[in-house]
Amino acid sequence: MTGSNTQITGAEMVIRALKDNGVKDIFGYPGGAVLPIYDELYQQDDIVHILVRHEQGAGHAAEGYARSTNRVGVALVTSGPGATNIVTALQDALMDSIPMVCITGQVPTSLIGSDAFQECDTVGITRPCTKHNWLVRDVRDLPRVLHEAFRIAQTGRPGPVVVDIPKDVQFALGDYVPPSPINEQKSYQPKVHGDLDAIRAAVEMMKNARKPIIYSGGGVINAGPEASHLLRELVQLTGFPITSTLMGLGAYPASGENWLGMLGMHGTYEANMTMHDCDLMVCIGARFDDRITGRLDGFSPHSKKIHIDIDPSSINKIVHVDVPIVGDVGHVLEDMVRLWRASSAKVESKALAQWWSQINGWRSRNSLAYTPNKDVIMPQYAIQRLYELTKDRDTYITTEVGQHQMWAAQFYGFEAPNRWMTSGGLGTMGYGLPAALGVQIAHPDSLVIDIAGDASVQMTIQEMSTAVQYEAPIKIFILNNQHMGMVRQWQQLLHGNRLSHSYTEAMPDFVKLAEAYGCVGIRTNKPGDLDDAIKEMINVDKPVLFDCRVADLANCFPMIPSGKAHNEMLLPDEATDEVVANAIDSKGKALV
Amino acid sequence: MNAQHQPTGSAYFLTQETQQSETRTLSVLVSNEPGVLARVIGLFSGRGYNIDSLTVSETEHEAHLSRITIVTTGTAHVLEQIKHQLERIIPVHRVVDLSIRAREAGNGKPLERELALIKVKGVGDNRVEALRLADAFRARVIDANTEHFIFEITGRVSKIEQFIAIMGPLGLVEVCRTGVAALNRGSEGM
Numbered sequence: 001m002t003g004s005n006t007q008i009t010g011a012e013m014v015i016r017a018l019k020d021n022g023v024k025d026i027f028g029y030p031g032g033a034v035l036p037i038y039d040e041l042y043q044q045d046d047i048v049h050i051l052v053r054h055e056q057g058a059g060h061a062a063e064g065y066a067r068s069t070n071r072v073g074v075a076l077v078t079s080g081p082g083a084t085n086i087v088t089a090l091q092d093a094l095m096d097s098i099p100m101v102c103i104t105g106q107v108p109t110s111l112i113g114s115d116a117f118q119e120c121d122t123v124g125i126t127r128p129c130t131k132h133n134w135l136v137r138d139v140r141d142l143p144r145v146l147h148e149a150f151r152i153a154q155t156g157r158p159g160p161v162v163v164d165i166p167k168d169v170q171f172a173l174g175d176y177v178p179p180s181p182i183n184e185q186k187s188y189q190p191k192v193h194g195d196l197d198a199i200r201a202a203v204e205m206m207k208n209a210r211k212p213i214i215y216s217g218g219g220v221i222n223a224g225p226e227a228s229h230l231l232r233e234l235v236q237l238t239g240f241p242i243t244s245t246l247m248g249l250g251a252y253p254a255s256g257e258n259w260l261g262m263l264g265m266h267g268t269y270e271a272n273m274t275m276h277d278c279d280l281m282v283c284i285g286a287r288f289d290d291r292i293t294g295r296l297d298g299f300s301p302h303s304k305k306i307h308i309d310i311d312p313s314s315i316n317k318i319v320h321v322d323v324p325i326v327g328d329v330g331h332v333l334e335d336m337v338r339l340w341r342a343s344s345a346k347v348e349s350k351a352l353a354q355w356w357s358q359i360n361g362w363r364s365r366n367s368l369a370y371t372p373n374k375d376v377i378m379p380q381y382a383i384q385r386l387y388e389l390t391k392d393r394d395t396y397i398t399t400e401v402g403q404h405q406m407w408a409a410q411f412y413g414f415e416a417p418n419r420w421m422t423s424g425g426l427g428t429m430g431y432g433l434p435a436a437l438g439v440q441i442a443h444p445d446s447l448v449i450d451i452a453g454d455a456s457v458q459m460t461i462q463e464m465s466t467a468v469q470y471e472a473p474i475k476i477f478i479l480n481n482q483h484m485g486m487v488r489q490w491q492q493l494l495h496g497n498r499l500s501h502s503y504t505e506a507m508p509d510f511v512k513l514a515e516a517y518g519c520v521g522i523r524t525n526k527p528g529d530l531d532d533a534i535k536e537m538i539n540v541d542k543p544v545l546f547d548c549r550v551a552d553l554a555n556c557f558p559m560i561p562s563g564k565a566h567n568e569m570l571l572p573d574e575a576t577d578e579v580v581a582n583a584i585d586s587k588g589k590a591l592v
Numbered sequence: 593m594n595a596q597h598q599p600t601g602s603a604y605f606l607t608q609e610t611q612q613s614e615t616r617t618l619s620v621l622v623s624n625e626p627g628v629l630a631r632v633i634g635l636f637s638g639r640g641y642n643i644d645s646l647t648v649s650e651t652e653h654e655a656h657l658s659r660i661t662i663v664t665t666g667t668a669h670v671l672e673q674i675k676h677q678l679e680r681i682i683p684v685h686r687v688v689d690l691s692i693r694a695r696e697a698g699n700g701k702p703l704e705r706e707l708a709l710i711k712v713k714g715v716g717d718n719r720v721e722a723l724r725l726a727d728a729f730r731a732r733v734i735d736a737n738t739e740h741f742i743f744e745i746t747g748r749v750s751k752i753e754q755f756i757a758i759m760g761p762l763g764l765v766e767v768c769r770t771g772v773a774a775l776n777r778g779s780e781g782m
Contacts, residue, residue: 127634187684
């Protein structure tokens with residue numbers, strides 16, 4: 001046989017393909033069906049493997065890694081429970097468009113379909129929660145599939161992919177083929193350049209707008225740092241106000257003059273009112289999620305809408321738009337900025353000035369206000385102090401899901417893209433801690449903080465052990481109010497304040513827990529002690545569990561109650577118990 | 593404003609759907625690889641779209657391409673989403689809305705044919721009547737003994753529906769249908 005000297009095993013091909021696709025770190029957990037790959041990992045030094053404590057942790061760590069670097073995150077897990085445990089992270093990555101390659105082991109091809117030990121239909125289970133997946137039955141297909149997996153994960157609208165490799169294929173010998181610069185796949189050709197006529201029409205509309213707004217999203221972050229740069233340039237050129245989704249924070253700096261804050265359910269009053277009253281909306285890399293739009297028939301009723309998105313299925317999915325532009329945000333913004341400069345038309349500067357004075361009126365409403373407290377730490381205050389004490393450092397923030405996540409989005413100012421990792425679409429409690437681990441592995445010398453809630457953090461807290469093992473000094477800043485705060489808030493809004501199972505009666509002692517894991521525990525419950533405690537947390541060169549005891553029953557405002565429109569916000573100073581109890585009507589109650 | 597254009601997508605969609613549903617025939621060209629049909633069907637069930645009929649077979653052996661013909665019902669908005677969502681599936685090469693193409697070309701509807709096998713059991717007058725009607729519908733007898741016929745009938749969906757309905761009282765036992773195969777008129781391919 002020719003070439004038998006150069007033939008290598010499927011397991012070896014996996015390692016070669018990872019290296020050839022620029023992978024440096026992977027997150028995983030071994031098991032019977034991936035042992036050949038783990039054996040190959042053992043015999044090389046180029047790829048660092050981070051051993052997590054649960055496969056979901058591997059998935060979220062890969063997500064955090066990907067989001068903070070704009071590279072592909074890689075996870076390696078075994079068959080059966082290994083694969084099913086990572087499903088949550090796959091769906092999370094799918095909804096937030098995070099590039100991830102997940103390699104799963106599978107029982108040998110001869111046993112597939114026989115209900116073998118640790119067998120599951122991995123491609124069947126992960127089909128709806130991946131961008132694409134493969135079961136590789138023949139080692140000859142393996143190199144091609146692995147390279148294709150990396151290409152599909154990171155091109156077009158990024159997303160997670162799964163490559164399922166039976167154990168016998170990992171042992172089988174075959175010829176390795178390096179990645180080819182030529183795209184052999186005919187059926188998948190994402191469009192990156194926007195239609196110039198559409199962009200020209202958009203520029204024309206922008207020049208004539210009297211009440212414009214730019215509404216940007218996670219697509220700007222995904223398009224790379226250059227896209228954020230172009231977005232800033234566009235804002236500066238146009239003088240338009242800008243708001244962003246949860247996923248898009250940092251693309252435009254929070255300290256920027258034109259920044260209105262986040263929009264949507266817990267967005268600022270000025271952002272939502274500007275959206276509601278505008279005559280031109282420029283949506284850049286966002287997808288009109290229900291948390292953004294509120295009640296649809298009251299959503300920005302008087303505006304023309306321009307929508308830039310790389311995914312044609314996002315266009316007209318929720319909201320009808322007037323000028324759709326399908327393409328990569330970076331490329332489209334480049335053309336848009338160029339055409340803007342070339343166009344001789346002038347902006348409606350007088351109308352714009354009037355628009356800004358109206359916006360400043362909304363701004364002066366100070367919708368993020370909360371009542372300070374000398375004795376109890378208000379959760380908003382904790383985030384503000386955390387921000388003040390970390391903003392001048394090289395800081396990355398992740399979050400779990402719930403009130404603390406919204407407060408972090410409201411009160412932590414993000415100045416740059418890729419600094420903010422949060423579970424937006426799926427809303428996965430337990431995302432933040434492993435994501436922080438992934439970020440820290442990618443940025444070993446940076447300060448990585450998971451702003452957490454006491455309930456969320458317990459969903460993946462076992463990864464503290466991983467952080468200790470790899471000396472990843474992640475800081476878990478827990479806003480501990482002993483409740484599932486957002487669940488409790490909704491019960492107050494919707495269910496007569498009957499707090500059904502949203503109070504955690506037995507809470508671990510987070511300080512002792514930290515010590516048990518071999519990291520550092522810090523607790524504080526006095527506003528006066530907070531700054532010193534945060535400084536201590538920053539200065540410790542170890543993972544930290546910070547138990548920040550905050551006011552038990554604080555609610556997250558402002559809020560667009562379910563079933564209401566942008567101009568029907570519930571503002572903090574208006575939210576008396578009675579108003580809160582009656583904020584949502586019977587129709588709104590049925591909504592999520 | 594926006595609500596009139598709304599699909600089923602949003603949690604905040606409170607007003608009733610006012611748009612008219614229509615039926616469309618889609619041709620989907622896919623790489624014939626394992627799981628591709630499951631991807632298409634999973635998309636329809638997962639997103640709550642209708643499948644009225646689905647036909648699939650490999651049509652270009654050398655290129656490993658299969659052609660899936662789907663008849664679906666929805667509002668114009670949902671139909672647009674279906675097309676875009678199908679195009680997101682990696683092994684999908686092309687999605688063509690044959691109904692729209694036919695309308696644009698002034699042909700009314702695409703050419704659609706379905707094949708059905710129909711078993712009818714009976715004796716005496718019923719048997720004679722069944723055979724007479726089969727002849728009128730140009731259905732062929734492909735199996736028979738003294739107590740039954742199996743008819744093969746090809747034609748538009750409406751013709752097959754009608755034939756099955758007529759056979760009902762004449763001793764209809766069972767029916768097997770292929771689903772719709774469709775092409776557009778003229779010399780152009782999809």
